[in-house]
Amino acid sequence: MxxxxxxxxxxxxxxxxxxxxxxxxxxxxxxxxxxxxxxxxxxxxxxxxxxxxxxxxxxxxxKLGIDIEAKHRDALQAALTNAAGLVINRAGGLAGALALPNANPLVQQGVSYVIDSAPDALKHFGITPEEARRVLTEKLEAKIGVLISTGAAAKA
Missing domain, CATH: 1.20.58 (Methane Monooxygenase Hydroxylase; Chain G, domain 1)
Incomplete structure (x- = not known):
């Protein structure tokens, strides 16, 4: 063409x-x-x-629209993953026993980290802090499940 x-x-x-x-x-x-x-x-x-x-x-x-959306998606995923790691590190050896209610101060700190790290991505996708908290909780549950299944939580 x-x-x-x-x-x-x-x-x-x-x-x-x-x-x-x-x-x-x-x-x-x-x-x-x-x-x-x-x-x-x-x-x-x-x-x-x-x-x-x-x-x-x-x-x-x-082309730029696709690149911008991919950058926002990657930034959001990195922020959520980093926030999950931050929460688990702050929980220390108790990560396996960490309860994840929405009022947990560690989860609140993780959500604050996501909001501070990727505000443009949250705005681009229309993600509210409540939705970010829900996704972060899911990531935390998955990470904690991996830690427990591999025995890493006991070593931390």
Whole structure:
């Protein structure tokens, strides 16, 4: 598709240049063939350039939109994982016995960490602190489950 558009652009540009060259060499007494078609070619080239610019802008916007969303997602996941590790580290050897009610001060600190670490990601996805607390609690339960199953909680 890009090769086709590039070839079409080169052809339009070539015709415009040929028309200008042919008009400059035409005798002053008559009208040249390219002189007749030149206004149409210029209009066609303008439309083509505008369409190409719009297509490139759309492509760039789609590409950057995907990159921005991926960056927000990665930042949010990293913040949640780090917050879960922070809570488990602060709980120390009691991580296996850690109760996870919403009022737990360690969970509150973890949520504060997520809010401070990835505010743009939370805003982009429309995640409230309550939803962040719920997701963090799920991550904590999963991490604690891994710690208990591997016996790492007893070693900490």
């Amino acid at each position: 890009i090769r086709y558009l590039a070839a079409l652009a080169a052809a339009c540009l070539g015709l415009v240049l040929l028309a200008a060259n042919a008009e400059a060499q035409a005798p002053s007494t008559g009208e040249s063939l390219f002189g007749v078609f030149r206004p149409y070619l210029v209009e066609l080239a303008g439309v083509f350039i505008a369409a190409l610019a719009a297509w490139l802008f759309k492509l760039l916007r789609e």
